[in-house]
Amino acid sequence: MSTKKQIREEASQIEAEEAKGEQGVRIFYLLVCLLLFACLIIASRSAWFLATHASNAKDISTPLESYEPWPESIVENFSNIRVQNGGRIKPAHTFARFALIQVNNSSKARFETQDGEKHKISAEEWMLDVLFRPDLAKDLPFFNVDDTEAIVAIGVPPKYGDSHRKRDRYSYNQIAAKRAELAGESGRITQKRREDPDYQMSRLEGITDRLATNVSFFEYMNGQFGFARKGEGLASDQVLPQDLKLAAQGMDIVGLLDVMPEMTVQQLMQEMGREAATENEKAIQKAFQLFFFFARSGQNLTLIPPPDAAEDQWYGVGDLLMEGLEDKSKRAWVKEELKVVTDIVDSQKAMWTALAELPEDASNDDREAIVKPVAAKFETLVDTQKKEAEERLLAKRDAIDVEIAAADDSLEKQRLQESRAELKMEGAKVEQEVGLYTSSYFMNSLSYFILGFILLAVSWLVPGSKFAKIFGWLAIGVIVLALGYNLLGITMRSIIRSRPPITNLYDTIIFITGVVVLLALMLEYFTRRGIGTIIASLSGVLGMFLSLRYEVKEAVDTMDPLQAVLDTNLWLATHVTTINIGYAAGMLASFLGIAYLLYRFLRPLPVVLKGLTGNGASANTRIFDEPKNVRDNHKLIGKMTYGIVCFCLIFSIIGTVLGGIWANYSWGRFWGWDPKENGALMICLWTLVILHMRMGGYIKDIGMAVFSIILGMIVTFSWWGVNNLGVGLHSYGFTDGVMKALFITWAESILIMACGFPLWLHGRSKDKLKKEKRERKRRDNEVGGDIPPLPGEV
């Protein structure tokens, strides 16, 4: 039988050991916290770098003395011009936006003129400069070069003379002298890729290749209306030799159509290559060469619909020149169309001259008098395009009606009727599209999510006060507004395309963000503890930021038409939407798991820090001991996680099976073990693992949290990772650098999951303690008297 003395000695021995152990736990704990904060700093630093890199080029100076911005009315009218690009009719606004993102890595161009003024111009203004102020555009620094070494390799002097600076922007004139070297380097890379289709470009090769493509694109755009400029604003000597430039002075390229014989492009090229004996022959040859040069340059901006309504391919000015060359009967039409463009080019030039000559004290009315007729020309062009689109639609309908009447085959008749029903006016939603981009729904959404989070953070300064309550409500209001912008943007995109919300990878980002925020707000509605609001604001910031980054990184129109295989609104609306709701729930479950672990793990940090300075609680108080309200809070997060995992299961299973049914319906196989299918299957399997383990009592709240974070890792693998495997039907949307970002995310997830381990140990030791307490009580009853509490016992 134990004596009181023995029990006391036993208790103090345990206390001493626990205290010793506890000290070690605290040091280890602080180290882990340090690691977590280091991760947080790295993540924030990367986010800050990504968010600000668009403007982080140090030297954005241009030799231009000053910069006169484009009048608003001209920019506005130019934005609405219809252009055929990427298989659809889109506003010039969209075309310019993605072109600038591709070249400049940002949808705005920034530069500093010699008068010390800093300018930030939109993509449309940049495009107007490239098209109508070609010489000025050549001095604007908008060619993004991710690594100075790439520019040094082709012989361009680096800015600051420092070849190790990472990112900078160069102007065309800075690169033009080494144009041939750039083309040579790019040619070598192309050759390597041609010889070995699996060849992986090095980072520098990638940068050089992209720069070469961008410079070439600029030259095409720069020369787009060159035919109408009578030899002004032409590209570098390496693109168009000096003697040809001289020959182009004052030459009427369109007028050549009056004297040139009808010939094919091949015949024209033969003529160009023929030996010229006399001066006259040489002059003719130069004229041919210039004609060919301008015809080749003017093919990117396809803004002229074909005269025949049955044709779908629109014309660029260069295509028109070629068309006129090959077919004499079309020359009158070609000249008429080109006259409109020439007129616009001339009026722009005249406008800038007139504006430059205006006295400094000229009134706005004076300026307006000069600008208005020029803006009207764009307006007329837009009106003409609209009118032509209406006429083309009517003509197409009439043509199909004739075909339907003539069809003797019911199948053909049915197909024609379907085609007729599908006929839409070209560019019918151009104005809405311009509205979508100028309203910056997604940028606004991001800003409001950030504001919402800041308001929340402010409310934490004085927890429990009236002030905190007001700011908490304000935060919810702002987050709802941010969500509203997100949903409005998604709806607008759906309306513009006449499609369900998701048709490509970009859509999944904005959609999943919207669903995560919506679900988090719903959780907040049911629980009212502020947890849903924090997750809503943070996931909103993360998702919207990702969507903007994705747009810049991919630099392609996110509303391009679909491949034939995806052209089915029924399946896009059902399978794709459902599975993405499943993804969203999986991500939310993972965020809740992270919130659970970090909340419990970081909560004692202030106490431990105080302990270091000697002001904290005694060393024998265990750091993970929690008061009741904290226990209630994390139990609630555990419940929320469970609910969301169930939600995830419903949508993932239904979405996955629907995908199989689509595949069976469309390609005759329900399941093909395609990586994307496997990704969805893994989400289903893992949610089932979580639910079965919880039901069996093998995991409790900590396990739920850890397993939910793994679910998040699986979702990111399925959402992003499998696209990079390059296998199967779903290997679309290849994005560079995604794997690196995924690895970082997974590593951070693992670190957070590791925080669950000490919590689990703590839980176990508490259970042990409870058992010991029961045992002690039993002995106490046998011995009687006061016995000191065990360490950690509250």
Place this chain on the structure above:
Amino acid sequence: MAILKGIYKFFSSFLFAAIILILLTIVTLFGTLAQKEMGLHGGVKEFFHSYGYSVFDASPFGIPIKFPLPGGMTLMFLLFISMTLGGVVHVKKRVRGIPNLIIHCGMLFLLVSGYITHNMKRDGYVALYPGTSTNRAQSYKDWQIEVFELGENDEAKQATVIPWENLRPIGDEGSQVFTSKAWPFSVQVENFYRNARPIPTSAPISAEATGPEINGFKLLRRETDKEVAANFPGCFAKIIPADGSDAAAELILSGTSDRISPDDAAMLAGFEFEGKKWGIQLVKRSWEIAFNIELEKFIFEKHPGTTKAKNFESRIIWREDLEDEGKKVAVRMNDPMRQSGFVVFQESYGPPNPGPGEQMYSQFAVSDDPADYFPLIALIIITIGLVAHFVWRLAEYISKSSAKRRAA
């Protein structure tokens, strides 16, 4: 009895279900990663359709990893057992448990339908130029050797077939003798390469071929392609007289073609035996479908100014009897034809980059799956169960928490 009870308890436990589900997740993950190196089909065969165990041996993230994994099929069988015992037999029979029971029944039905499809479905393709017709579908990957006597005008008589199941195990270095009542000889098949080309000895590349030269040709072994349909096998065949004496003929058999197209033609090898002419060829396995398909017209449209396919559509006429006038049907992407248990899908077209004026062919996938509609039925069952189960639980939770709030 106690042991049986213990086994039953274990197989119906949550722990067993969780272990199987975790293993399935792991196999799915690594099977998917392996597909990057092994190709889609290779990965499926190795990891998902395997019964014993498979070895993951790849460098998914640039790091070589090698370890064994249980076979996907075995795991799915165990999952079936777990679901049957744990989700259907062992559950408490009460009203609250009905949705859960429905979910498990739906999942079991889905697994069964998957098993039926796996074993009984036939997948093949038909490639046709406009104006041509066929009533046979070909396999993408299975080949067979056909041996037949030739008539006076070199017309083939009834063929005897050496099926894929017997050819595949021969392998690169193996050899196998086949006999048939229909032949007065036996056929020895040697070196069955999964991907090979016959090369004339005059071509410099023929120096790389290791086998014997036959009739001015050598057989050049090529790397097995990850995409299973891109492999065209080749082998050597010796015609051995019944008395076992020296080979009467030695031949190279090859699948030859470079692509799936109607231009595919078997390379027929002929030989004489005891005064009679015989033919032997290595061809894709093919089977009759319930009707004849004629391609009337192939429509191919791209999005203007791009290479992106907007629509490809085949107008076909199908006839149960060649004498029939036939019925016209349009087969498009996402719009197949279902007829007499067969489904004809618009799969592809060729040649991939047709020149101006070049005639294009249309390729259809043809499948007959007895479990065609089962997944849809399973989905309906599962959805009913899932929605009932979770809506019920959510309603319970909400009413409980609002009662608590009221009480507070």
